[in-house]
Amino acid sequence: MLFNSYTFIAFFIVMLILHNLPFPWKVKKVNLLIASYIFYAVWNPPFILLLWLSTVVDFFVGRALYTQENKYKRKLLLVLSLIGNLGMLCFFKYGGFLLENFVELMNAVGVNFHPAKPNIILPAGISFYTFTTLCYTIDMYKRKSKPVKSMLDFALFVTFFPHLVAGPIVRPPQLVPQFETPRKANQQQMLQGLFLVSMGLFMKVVLADSMLSSSADSVFGFPGPLKAIDAWLGVLAFSGQIFFDFAGYSVCAIGAAMCLGFVLPQNFRYPYAAIGFSDFWRRWHITLSAWLRDYLYIPLGGNRKGEFRTYVNLMITMLLGGLWHGANWTFVVWGALHGSYLCVERLFRPRKASEEITPAEKTIPLTPAMEPITVVTTSASFAPAFLRSKGMQKFLLALFTFFLVNVTWVFFRSPDFTTAWRLLTSMFTRVPGGAPLLATVDMIKVSVVIVFMVTTHWFMRNTTVLEVAQKAKWWIVGIVWTTMLLLLILSQASSSSFIYFQF
Amino acid sequence: MQSKHFLKAGILTLILIAGFIIGWELYLRSKGLNIAYDDGGALWADKRAKVYQPSDKATVFIGSSRIKYDLDIPTWRKLTGEDAIQLAMEGNSPLPILDDLAADEKFRGKLVVDVTEGLFFTTNPGNLTDPKKNIGHFKKETPSEKFSFQLNHGLESQFIFLDRDNYSLAAFLDKLQIKNRPGVFAMPLFPLEFGRVTFERQDIMMDKFLTDTNLQNQVTGNWKFFASISKEPPASGQKLDSFLTSVKNDCDKIKARGGEVLFVRTPSSGPYWMGEQKGFPREKYWDRILSFTNCPGVHFKDYPAIDHFVCPEWSHLRPTDAVIFTENFVQILEKDKGWSFSHKDSL
Numbered sequence: 088m089l090f091n092s093y094t095f096i097a098f099f100i101v102m103l104i105l106h107n108l109p110f111p112w113k114v115k116k117v118n119l120l121i122a123s124y125i126f127y128a129v130w131n132p133p134f135i136l137l138l139w140l141s142t143v144v145d146f147f148v149g150r151a152l153y154t155q156e157n158k159y160k161r162k163l164l165l166v167l168s169l170i171g172n173l174g175m176l177c178f179f180k181y182g183g184f185l186l187e188n189f190v191e192l193m194n195a196v197g198v199n200f201h202p203a204k205p206n207i208i209l210p211a212g213i214s215f216y217t218f219t220t221l222c223y224t225i226d227m228y229k230r231k232s233k234p235v236k237s238m239l240d241f242a243l244f245v246t247f248f249p250h251l252v253a254g255p256i257v258r259p260p261q262l263v264p265q266f267e268t269p270r271k272a273n274q275q276q277m278l279q280g281l282f283l284v285s286m287g288l289f290m291k292v293v294l295a296d297s298m299l300s301s302s303a304d305s306v307f308g309f310p311g312p313l314k315a316i317d318a319w320l321g322v323l324a325f326s327g328q329i330f331f332d333f334a335g336y337s338v339c340a341i342g343a344a345m346c347l348g349f350v351l352p353q354n355f356r357y358p359y360a361a362i363g364f365s366d367f368w369r370r371w372h373i374t375l376s377a378w379l380r381d382y383l384y385i386p387l388g389g390n391r392k393g394e395f396r397t398y399v400n401l402m403i404t405m406l407l408g409g410l411w412h413g414a415n416w417t418f419v420v421w422g423a424l425h426g427s428y429l430c431v432e433r434l435f436r437p438r439k440a441s442e443e444i445t446p447a448e449k450t451i452p453l454t455p456a457m458e459p460i461t462v463v464t465t466s467a468s469f470a471p472a473f474l475r476s477k478g479m480q481k482f483l484l485a486l487f488t489f490f491l492v493n494v495t496w497v498f499f500r501s502p503d504f505t506t507a508w509r510l511l512t513s514m515f516t517r518v519p520g521g522a523p524l525l526a527t528v529d530m531i532k533v534s535v536v537i538v539f540m541v542t543t544h545w546f547m548r549n550t551t552v553l554e555v556a557q558k559a560k561w562w563i564v565g566i567v568w569t570t571m572l573l574l575l576i577l578s579q580a581s582s583s584s585f586i587y588f589q590f
Numbered sequence: 591m592q593s594k595h596f597l598k599a600g601i602l603t604l605i606l607i608a609g610f611i612i613g614w615e616l617y618l619r620s621k622g623l624n625i626a627y628d629d630g631g632a633l634w635a636d637k638r639a640k641v642y643q644p645s646d647k648a649t650v651f652i653g654s655s656r657i658k659y660d661l662d663i664p665t666w667r668k669l670t671g672e673d674a675i676q677l678a679m680e681g682n683s684p685l686p687i688l689d690d691l692a693a694d695e696k697f698r699g700k701l702v703v704d705v706t707e708g709l710f711f712t713t714n715p716g717n718l719t720d721p722k723k724n725i726g727h728f729k730k731e732t733p734s735e736k737f738s739f740q741l742n743h744g745l746e747s748q749f750i751f752l753d754r755d756n757y758s759l760a761a762f763l764d765k766l767q768i769k770n771r772p773g774v775f776a777m778p779l780f781p782l783e784f785g786r787v788t789f790e791r792q793d794i795m796m797d798k799f800l801t802d803t804n805l806q807n808q809v810t811g812n813w814k815f816f817a818s819i820s821k822e823p824p825a826s827g828q829k830l831d832s833f834l835t836s837v838k839n840d841c842d843k844i845k846a847r848g849g850e851v852l853f854v855r856t857p858s859s860g861p862y863w864m865g866e867q868k869g870f871p872r873e874k875y876w877d878r879i880l881s882f883t884n885c886p887g888v889h890f891k892d893y894p895a896i897d898h899f900v901c902p903e904w905s906h907l908r909p910t911d912a913v914i915f916t917e918n919f920v921q922i923l924e925k926d927k928g929w930s931f932s933h934k935d936s937l
Contacts, residue, residue: 093741095734129734202596276595297759436782526776527768561595565602579628579758 088126088248090284090339091292097513098126099343106347112269116239119247119347127212128246134210144171144239150234152227152284161228168224176217179210184414190255212252214411218378219245223259225382232260240266244589247349249340253333255354256374262349270348279553282568283342286474286552289571290335297578298330302529307500309524315525318513325500326493327540330359333372353551359541360548362484364428367492375411379404397518398433402426412499417507428491466530482545489541516576592701611751613925618750619756626786627746629680629753631727637791638646638728640675641691645699645849646932648673653689654702655680656856658793659785659906660704665916670931676791679721683709685837686721689911692840698847704854705879707870711833713822742790756782775819778812781805784792784903794909801901809903824869834882841883852927853879857896857915886927893922895900 088095100507105118113549128135148168155161176184188410193200223244224231235241244263250256274278306313306321313321337354344351361367368376384404390397402423409422494511512518525533556564623716627633641650649656649672651716657678666674677687684703691697709717746752755761770776783805785793799805841851845927855876858866870876880887890896895918899911923929 092734093738093745097737099742120817130732132733164654275596278600284594292761308905398632404699469642493738523773526774527762527770528766531768532763554598555593561598562602564604566601569606569610570605572603574759576607576611577759578761579754579755 088129090336090343091288096127098122099346103346107271110308112222114237115269116243116266120243123243123246123248123251127246127251129326130211130362137213138216141172141175141216142221142242142245144168145245146235146238149224149227149241153230153234156157166226166229169221169263170218170223172221176213176532179213181274181414216245216251216257218375219250220254221382222378226259235259235263235288249344249347249349253340253396254374254532254570255335255337255340255352257351257494261352266351267440272346274347276345276348280342280345280347282346282556282564283338283535284550285571286341286567286576287335287337287339289343290331290338292335293571293574293578294540295328295331295335299531300326302525302533303328303500305524305529307502307506309522312518313513314521314523315514316530317409317522318510320525320530320533322493322497322500322510323512323537326359326489326496327533327537329496329499330355330540348355356551357544357548359489360485360544361488361492362481363432364425365432367488368425368429368433375408379408383407398430401429401433405429406417415502417498417501417504420504420507421495424495424498458518485545486541594703597746611749614913615749618826622796623750623782624786624796625747625750627743627789628752629787629791630754631916632731632742633722633787633791634677634724634918635728635731636739637675638672638724639787641677641694641697641699643675643699645672646672648675649700649702650691650697651678651692651702651704651747651915652684653678653856654682654684654706654752654856655703655785656706656858656906657702657704657790657792657854659795660856660915661792661919662909662912663788663790663792664683665753665913669832669917669920678704678791680793681709681717682720683717684721685710685840686718686725688837688840690725692843695847697844698733698849700852701844702851702852702854704856706856706858706877707824707866707875708820711825711870711875713722713825713829733879743893747789762871780812781806781808784809785906787805793906794912795902795906806903810861813904817865824875826874827902830874830878833877837879838883841885845885847871850886850929851883852923852929853883853885855887855891857890857899857901857907859899859901860904862901882935888919888922888927893918895921 094412101206102118102122105122106115108344110118124135126136127138142503145168148164148300152161152164152168158567190200223241224234227234235244244257244259245251247257247262254398274306303321303325305428306317334355341351341353352374355371357375358367358370384400387400387403388396389400392400407421407422409420409425410416412418412421416589452551497510498507513521556567605770649666649670651674655678656674660675663674663676666672678684683812688701688703691701702857703804706792712718714774732742751757757861763777767779781799783796783799783802785795787793802910842850853876876887876889890899896915899915902908920931
């Protein structure tokens with residue numbers, strides 16, 4: 088079920104009513120669980136079985152991991168859990184990709200091998216709920232927290248509908264305790280939750296779908312070279328689209344959970360205002376980067392095994408992070424670019440931190456780079472006064488980071504390397520025969536939305552929407568809320584899937 | 591105090607939204623507009639799901655835009671006692687849909703294929719994309735999407751402003767008609783009054799379009815534009831033969847299962863008809879479809895009752911003429927083509 092659909096609106100209204108009726112807490116949890124299964128099943132009913140399998144197996148394996156004293160049996164149980172979860176993910180997500188590459192390899196060495204193409208449907212959200220259950224079993228192995236007492240609470244932790252299909256990826260200590268005591272939203276939480284749901288839908292439906300997606304699709308789907316401005320606007324359109332689409336989903340998820348009285352972790356923190364890539368990964372898909380740090384980067388050794396090994400660990404983490412997004416070598420290259428940027432940043436970082444971590448950053452899990460933000464300031468006397476200001480230098484560095492991020496998005500969005508190369512050459516060179524593609528109205532739409540996005544990110548980088556809304560006058564909040572909802576109603580976009588549903 | 595902050599903002603929002611929607615809806619109704627439906631994948635899929643009705647209960651229609659205007663579905667229902675399932679798509683070739691129906695073993699009904707030569711024999715892949723998208727939507731539609739469609743139908747049947755093609759944010763921005771750079775292709779706009787889509791997917795011209803020559807000239811201007819950008823010559827020789835073979839194969843599959851296929855050439859007039867005669871001579875295209883496929887056909891020029899229409903913009907019938915065309919078309923099917931409508935007297 089999509090958040091941006093009438094079905095979800097009807098479903099959510101029913102859920103809110105049921106959750107606020109005077110039922111016992113256990114009945115409410117059962118309601119939430121059944122609703123979450125319905126939420127998933129209306130996409131493709133048979134795949135509920137996979138979700139059940141994952142839930143039941145990991146509940147019992149998790150408990151066994153915690154209670155088992157024999158070191159070897161514990162390791163065996165962990166391996167079984169990893170094989171089960173990752174095996175399922177690999178089959179559904181990478182089965183076709185692995186076979187394709189195997190066939191190419193065989194053909195390259197002269198073996199004539201042409202198997203039938205498998206028709207594997209990728210279950211929605213498998214990457215997300217697999218990582219959620221893996222969190223649990225690995226934490227049980229490390230005994231980081233106690234096992235979840237009831238199957239009901241565990242099943243609800245895995246399938247809670249706001250985060251089920253596209254995150255945020257939640258850890259057991261973040262959500263399970265919330266199921267142990269009755270909770271429902273008070274008036275403030277309900278209204279703030281509805282505000283966030285409105286904002287999330289506005290980001291997805293108005294900004295991502297109505298304003299940006301057609302330009303991005305046109306540019307990335309064009310079979311020939313383009314004029315530089317068209318190529319750049321198409322890539323910028325995609326950078327906006329993927330942010331508004333994915334962050335919009337996360338905001339909807341957080342808002343929907345808030346309306347029910349639950350708190351989900353923040354997943355985006357104005358990433359296009361990031362200064363450097365360590366900062367970027369503290370702001371973009373925060374729960375994924377934290378998961379990769381805690382369950383991949385640190386177990387590999389993190390930065391505790393010398394400089395060279397740190398770079399290797401960074402690259403492995405980012406390469407696998409790229410591959411997580413999809414079964415295509417372009418995602419691996421996307422991950423490799425981010426890994427390279429992090430490595431270069433680490434190489435040139437000053438040895439001492441020259442800037443304190445702000446209070447907001449202290450509470451946010453650090454990224455694989457594990458480095459506090461540092462800013463290299465220059466005080467060249469020939470620079471104009473406005474460029475010498477720290478604020479302006481930071482802003483320019485943020486723009487430079489945004490520029491580099493856009494280069495990586497070319498690989499992320501392109502279906503193949505031919506398209507990626509064609510776009511990059513159009514962006515950075517004057518290609519003969521480069522065609523003008525985008526209509527003027529689309530160029531204006533993309534430009535206005537991207538400038539609005541970058542500016543908003545910059546001014547909001549150290550705060551949150553709800554903090555700003557609390558400080559603003561109530562009628563300004565009302566007007567902003569009205570504007571978002573009116574544009575949402577007027578956009579009348581059809582229910583298009585969220586980009587991250589395919590991951 | 592904190593909790594009142596969002597409460598006051600929420601109440602203000604509700605009041606402003608309600609005021610805007612009521613005001614906007616009343617304004618559109620005051621302009622004489624009627625209810626229309628978004629003719630997207632969901633509505634098409636809703637009709638596509640109906641093709642499995644027995645052949646004595648429904649006839650399926652595919653084609654481009656002409657049959658959507660020219661077939662008056664209420665008249666068809668009244669005269670035949672059968673449903674008309676409209677799967678034609680404006681500006682697109684019907685052949686992907688013909689392929690889809692041919693490949694669907696469960697389809698064994700009556701099929702009428704409307705031929706607009708420029709689109710039927712198109713080699714432009716752009717004229718095949720939307721039908722394929724709609725077919726994809728039909729095949730992959732989830733239970734959630736079906737339910738959303740039903741809810742949306744309830745709202746669309748009450749509110750005029752829910753008209754994506756004309757009153758969405760994107761439509762407003764397109765209407766600004768900001769000049770494009772040389773070399774940029776942009777689809778020309780059609781006036782809203784040119785066609786309002788019913789829930790049965792029939793297109794109906796508004797009265798204002800019929801009396802306003804400026805609006806009609808806007809549409810004829812669009813036809814001239816499309817003619818000017820059409821670079822590829824019509825298919826001929828071996829290319830045309832393989833094209834017709836593919837059509838024949840599809841027709842044979844449907845007939846082998848007990849279905850029936852009939853081709854129809856709906857009316858066009860003025861310069862458009864002259865251009866079509868020149869670009870797609872009847873003996874080379876229309877006659878060959880019938881002889882290749884061994885299927886019956888109704889060409890508007892063969893029947894005096896339907897060869898006299900003057901299309902307001904050269905290509906589609908006005909609503910009153912669509913009724914006359916449909917009445918005569920049913921008669922032709924019964925008397926000349928041997929079709930029988932067993933539920934004719936049931937209404």
